[in-house]
Amino acid sequence: MTFSPQLEARFDKLLKSYPPGRQRSAMIPMLMYAQDELGSVTDELVDEVARRVGVTPLQVNEVLSYYSMLHRKPLGKYHVQVCTNISCLLCDGDKLWEHACKKLGIGHKEVTADGQISLEEVECMGACSWAPAIQVNYDFEHFVTPEKLDQILDGLRKKA
C-alpha cells in the first residue's frame, strides 16, 4: 500500500520513536494519521499497519474497536462534533446538538446524502470553559450559538 510522502515520513518517525522491539506502540498513532488520509480504516490499511508494526491483522482489529476516534466506515468530508457533556450542557450544548440535527437532517454518526458533512454527539473535548463547543474535524469552535453554527455549516457547504 502506498501513502503520501508526508504520511510515510510520519510512519518512519513513529516506528523509530519506541524502544527496540516495541514497534507495536506505533499502531494507534499510525491508524489515526492514515485514517485522516484515507477517510476511514480500510481492511487494506489494517493489513498494512499490522505488517509494519509486526502484529496480526486480528490484533489490529481488536485494538481499533476500542477507540472511539477510529472508524471503519467513512465519515463526511467535514465531521462536525457537538459536545453535550456537562459543562457544554449547562451552556445549552444539547439545544445546539438538536439544532445541528435539524439543520442537516441527519442524526448521530450519520452522513449527509452528498457525503460532505457528518454529525456526532461527543463527550467532553477539552473546551469546557468556552462552551458550548464543537469541533469540525480537528478545529475547535468555541461559544457556539445556533446562529454561529448555521454560519459554520453554510461555510462548509460552500467549501464542499
Next chain:
Amino acid sequence: MLYNEPSPLETRVLSFRFGLPNSATLDTYLATRGYEAFRKAAGMKPEEIIEQVKISNLRGRGGAGFPTGMKWSFVPRTSPKPKYIVVNADESEPGTCKDRVLMENDPHQLIEGCLIAGLAVDAHAGYIYIRGEYRYLIEVMDKAIAEAYEKGWLGKNIQGTGFDFDLYTHSGAGAYECGEESALLESLEGKRGIPRIRPPFPAVVGAFQCPTVLNNVETYCAVPAILRDGGAAFAALGVPKAGGTKMTCLTGHVNKPGVYELRLGFPVKQMIEEVGGGIRQGRKLKAFIPGGSSCPVLTAKEVEGATMDYDSMAQRKSMLGSGGVIIMDEETCMVKAALRIMRFYAHESCGWCIPCREGTTWLRKILTRFHAGGGTRSDIDLIGDLSRNMLGRTFCPLGDAAAMPTLSIVEKFRGEFEDHLNGKPCPFERAGEMVTA
C-alpha cells in the same frame, strides 16, 4: 492563543508567558528565564532535585493529588532497566481544559519539566500521550520539540551537560479511560486501554515494563518554577500541605468562564464572584463541582467558606480533582445533570469489570427513564443503592468516578427526584427545553 481574558486576581507562575508575543517559541522561552531551571538541575544531584520537589509540596494535578516528590522517589534509580518519563496529556475529565492552554501557549515549559524529571530519575526518553482530539497540540508540541532538538535542548549531550534525552509525542484515539495511568501505559504499548493490576505501580513497572514517572501536564509544567526559584517559594504560594497554584477552569453558569491560574487555597466565593464575574443573570448558586465530573457534588451551603485546596474539599467530602470547576445555578435540573454525567461514564466504561460495566449501564437507563417522567419512588433508592454498590468495588477508579457524583446528587437533591415522579414533566424544562443561560 488565549480564549478568555485573564483576571487580575491570578497568580501567574505557570502561565506568566501566556499572551507574550510568540510565547510558544524557543526565543521567547529563553528570553524569559526558560531552561534556567534545567541548567541549575543539571548541576545538582538527583536526590537534591527530588528534595526541592518535595519541599515545594507539589501534588499531582491530574486529579488524585499524589505528592510528586514522593512519587519520583519511588523510582529505583539504580535499576539497570531504562527509565521513562510519561506525560499524561489525555485531558478528558469533563470540565477540564487547562492542559490544553499550557501546551498551546508554553510548550517549552513542559519540555523543560520533562528534562528535569529525567535528570531526577535517570530517564533518557519521554512520551507525551496527547488525546487524539488535540491534534493541533500534537503539532504545537512537535514543533517545539523540533526546535529544542535543533538548538540542543533535546538529544545527545544537552547544552554540554552530558545528559541525553529524547522526547516524543504519541496520539491517543478517543478513550477517557486512557487517562487512567495504567490504561494509558497499555494504550502507549499499542493495546486496548484496559487498566493494569497494581501493585506494581508505574514507578517500578511502567512503560515497556520499565520504571516510569507518569504525571499530568500541569504537574510537569510546575517543575521549572520550582527548580528555578526554589521549592520553598513555590510552597509559600499555596496552603500548608499543598504548594503553588492551580490552573482552574471555570465552567457552567458564570459570567466569565475561563481558565485562570489561582493560588491553592483561593476562596470559592471570591472565585465565583470576582474571577468568574458572578453567576449568570444574577441567579443563585445551586450546585458546585470542584474538579471535574468525577467529584462528589457540593451544595451552595456546603461551599460556604470553602477554599480551593485539597483539605478544604476533603473536609466537605469532595475532592479538588483536576481543576475543572462546574458551576450550576438555581435553574439547573439536577436529575438531568446526573443523567448526563452517567451517560458519559456508561459510554467510557472499558467493560473490564462487572460492577462498573453493569452499574453504569443500569444507572444510565434508570436516570433516562426517570428524567423522562417514567420513574417510581423506589427508583430513587435504587439509584443510591446501585451507586453505593459500585464504590470501592471496581477494578479502577472509573467506577468510583461514576458513582460519587451520582450518589451525592441523589442524596443532596432528593426533592428534585421526587418532583419528577408520577409522569410529571421536568419542572425545569419549558416547552421541552432546559432553561439555562
